[in-house]
Amino acid sequence: MTLRLSTVILPVDRWHEGGRRKWRRAEELGFHAAYTYDHLSWRSFRDGPWFGALPTLTAAATATERLRLGTLVTSPNFRHPVTLAKELITLDDVSGGRITLGIGAGGNGFDATALGQEAWTPKERADRFGEFVALLDRLLTEDAVTDRGTFYSADEARNIPGCVQSPRLPFAVAATGPRGLRLAARYGQAWVTTGDPKLYEEGTPEQSVAALRGQVEKLAKACAESGRDIAELDKILLTGFTPDRGRPLESVDAFVDFAGRHRELGFTEIVIHWPIADSDFAADQTVFENIATEALAQLG
DSSP states (O other): OOOEEEEEOOSOSOGGGTHHHHHHHHHHTTOSEEEEOOOSOOGGGTTSOOOOHHHHHHHHHHHOSSOEEEEEEEOTTSOOHHHHHHHHHHHHHHHTSOEEEEEOOOOSSGGGTTTSOOOOOHHHHHHHHHHHHHHHHHHTTOSEEEEEOSSOEEEEEEOTTOOSSSSSOOEEEEOOSHHHHHHHHHHOSEEEEOOOGGGTTTOOHHHHHHHHHHHHHHHHHHHHHTTOOGGGSEEEEEOSSSTTTTGGGSOHHHHHHHHHHHHTTTOOEEEEEOOOTTSTTOOOHHHHHHHHHHHHHHHO
16 A cells, blocks of 8 residues: 655744745655644644744745645634635645645634634534535535525635636545544545544553554444445544654654554555654654655655
8 A cells, every 4th residue: 555654844933934944845855745733823832933824835835846735634613614715725726736625623722712702512513513514515616605504604605716626625534533534434535633632641552553443444434334435535644643652753763663554554644743843743853854755665
């Protein structure tokens, strides 16, 4: 099974003080894609620089030529399908059809209350996510959309000429629960997971692999129920949130071992964080770049 290697570049650098250089370097290193988080701020970075995802990706699109670009992930926490669709169509055009939309239900972090709303319950998030994805799918594939939903509506929302990619840019749906997996099976061109969050603090790598195997099996079931073959979906693992944490980036051999175990589960793309000093994503830049250029060849 072919495995692709991608990176995620957090939007913490001013564009002309290192931001542009990272995205161009990602292309030079041969990564399949470079993603960024779509948050208003995030955890330990909350009190430091943090730039907007879609403007950053637009700038990255003009600074690169081949690299796929995307969010990992966008959520309904502070987005609306109508305005998001217009921005995504524009971004897909600027990039020449190189955009993937990673999309998830969102969580209870800073984004969840930044607009002054109360944090939604897990059920409310799932309800909103289902309606959000369905409407966004229509907005990106139809010239004009009118729809009245419980949470999101559109009134003759026009999106001509649509995406460069046909019938629309791909969705990479982040999900682990049954409702989210059904959305991935119905609307996704890819599925995204970070593993089982309950294992992050005290779990073992072996337990994590078992949990991920279970997630893949549940996705296969959801696909079968939707009349799809799971092989139609790319399966993306965003690293850094399993019990292994940063160990796979300690050496090329360590990463090859990690990647091989997860390729056996059916994953087709592994995403590693671009190193950021003094953070959860600290790593040796030279080792990181060696992984980018050497690891896939060692996997065969």
